[in-house]
Amino acid sequence: MKLRTKVASVSAAGMLMLGVAACSNPVANGSGQPDASATPASSITIWHNTADSPALLDLYKNFTQATGIKVNLVDIPSSSFETTTQTKWSTGDKPDVLEYHPTAAAILQFNPSNFVDLSSQAFVGKSGDLYKNVGSYQGKVYAAVTEFPSIFGLYYNKADLQKAGVSAPTNWNQLLDVCKALNSKGITPIYESGSSQWPTQILPAAYAADSNKDNAYGNDLLDNKAKVNDPNGAAVKGLEAYKQLQDAGCFNKDFATGTYEKATDAVYTGTAAMTALHSDALTQFTQSAGSVQKASDALGFTGISANSATAWYGPSPLGSYYVPKTGDSSREAAALKFIQYATGDGYAKLIQEGQTFPVIQGYDDPSGLTSLQKDFKAAYDNGATAGYANNLPGWNNFPAEISKLLNNQESAIQVADNMEASVQQAAKAANLPGW
Incomplete structure (x- = not known):
């Protein structure tokens, strides 16, 4: 990559x-x-x-x-x-x-x-x-x-997972189990970048990835055939699952001040075992590690969703x-x-x-690629789906809404209600079909 x-x-x-x-x-x-x-x-x-x-x-x-x-x-x-x-x-x-x-x-x-x-x-x-x-x-x-x-999924520190006696999680139940095992060893399971905000979108969208084959769910949202705030929809379920991770103690205690740059340092050095980012973050991991090869030696990457190792891409x-x-x-x-x-x-x-x-x-x-770079391609080839919000109008305030969820200022359904209102406003302003 x-x-x-x-x-x-x-x-x-x-x-x-x-x-x-x-x-x-x-x-x-x-x-x-x-x-x-x-x-x-x-x-x-x-x-x-x-x-x-x-x-x-x-x-x-x-x-x-x-x-x-x-x-x-x-x-x-x-x-x-x-x-x-x-x-x-x-x-x-x-x-x-x-x-x-x-x-x-x-x-x-x-x-x-x-x-x-x-x-x-x-x-x-x-x-x-x-x-x-x-x-x-x-x-x-x-x-x-x-x-x-850009392929979105979980970077993980190989040594940390080995210390905890677990493998890289590829579905949500496994992720919760891995969090519990890492916490028992005194290792922060997931570094979340609440101050940078934009990375906080990744895990809620990841949960929904295997519900969006051929972008069917995303297209239904774009065509106004589905609602972001449907209590049984993938968007709300993803927000609830994200909050579940926080409530289970999976995130770093300083998540509110966490940053993208600190995330790559933490996972490379092993002070945190995992972080959800995109494949292009390899540049930042390389800065943390000093070389692409050192980053690849220490880290792996996997897709993850509700029930499978399905990654999402943008x-x-x-x-x-x-x-x-x-x-x-x-x-x-x-x-x-x-x-x-x-x-x-x-x-x-x-x-x-x-x-x-x-x-x-x-x-x-290209020749000479590292194992970590090959992980990105493997995740893409393993049925990666488009991000359900890739084509949605009015989505740019989602990171701020996630911040409110993390800080217990809004519930998952309140976040979804606000995002549905934002999408409706932008779609109607653009005279999109179905709106």
């Missing part, structure tokens, strides 16, 4: 507040697609996240070398990625290529009519079922995804690209050239240099 760090809002699986949809611009030929006969422009502008890896930065350079089309990069600070992008877009300014979250919520945020439909591009048919849940809306693909998704905005309709056929043609290069001739080098697993078929896994 490629080593990179995502900002907190990115790390939380792209759970976005739906904004006011922008007005669409017609493309030059009026057909809704770029003019196939247009001569590509000599340069394109790409709005990109400053958290882009060296491999992605090289992709832009390699594209210019291969095609002669110059790339003008506009830096979007990772610390304010969503708000900066939305603000620039709202002024009427548009790039030729937009790097952004490949979720239905993001597509709706900018209005799908503002983007070129990429459904006929070759990479779509070579990506398995990925675009059923990622980069698409109502059967049309708008974002090209080049990066392996697509990364890094390396995910849209082609906005600019009304300039030559610029759109050049932008499509970039999409085709990034998912075609330039993809093998991107995978090898970035040490990331391919999401497009026909490419080998």
Whole structure:
């Protein structure tokens, strides 16, 4: 898995507040697609996240070398990625290529009519079922995804589990049993990052992962066929199960001041046995350990849900690209050239240099990966499901609501009630079907 760090809002699986949809611009030929006969422009502008890896930065350079089309990069600070992008877009300014979250919520945020439909591009048919849940809306693909998704599950310290005489838990009952065994040995079972907030979303969503095969539950929520606050629904059950862990003494005593950075230090050193994070947290674990290999020697990773080792995933905005309709056929043609290069001739080098697993078929896994990195791929291959909230509008206040649950200010059902109200407000504002 490629080593990179995502900002907190990115790390939380792209759970976005739906904004006011922008007005669409017609493309030059009026057909809704770029003019196939247009001569590509000599340069394109790409709005990109400053958290882009060296491999992605090289992709832009390699594209210019291969095609002669110059790339003008506009830096979007990772610390304010969503708000900066939305603000620039709202002024009427548009790039030729937009790097952004490949979720239905993001597509709706900018209005799908503002983007070129990429459904006929070759990479779509070579990506398995990925675009059923990622980069698409109502059967049309708008974002090209080049990066392996963020896999959410449990990191665990191998030595701590061995001391307690237990194996890595792969369902909720096992997790509770492991917590009890670790506590009996004086080892903090799970480090929770209450101060950072965004990691607290992971375990409640993990509980629901095996209830969301093919994103059926997430789609029902998006289509208003299910409610977040259904007492018998997976969202409420996940919140209740999360609170159950706290009540059973599974979390660090200083959970309220716990941080993402302290979590990786604690689990690597063994002062806490487990923490729930995403696969891209390997960058932070590497800083804690001093090297990828040392982190891998000490740690393992597993998916976990209510009844099985099912992990959940969220697509990364890094390396995910849209082609906005600019009304300039030559610029759109050049932008499509970039999409085709990034998912075609330039993809093998991107995978090898970035040490990331391919999401497009026909490419080998990079060599030299550690056992921990292979754990991420195994969790993905073991039936990982999309996060049920990946595409939901109005979800960005969920971490604050979890904080209230942790601090006994709200119950699980109250949190769910508030999130249902937030989703309804955002969905109605966006005129989503079914709302």
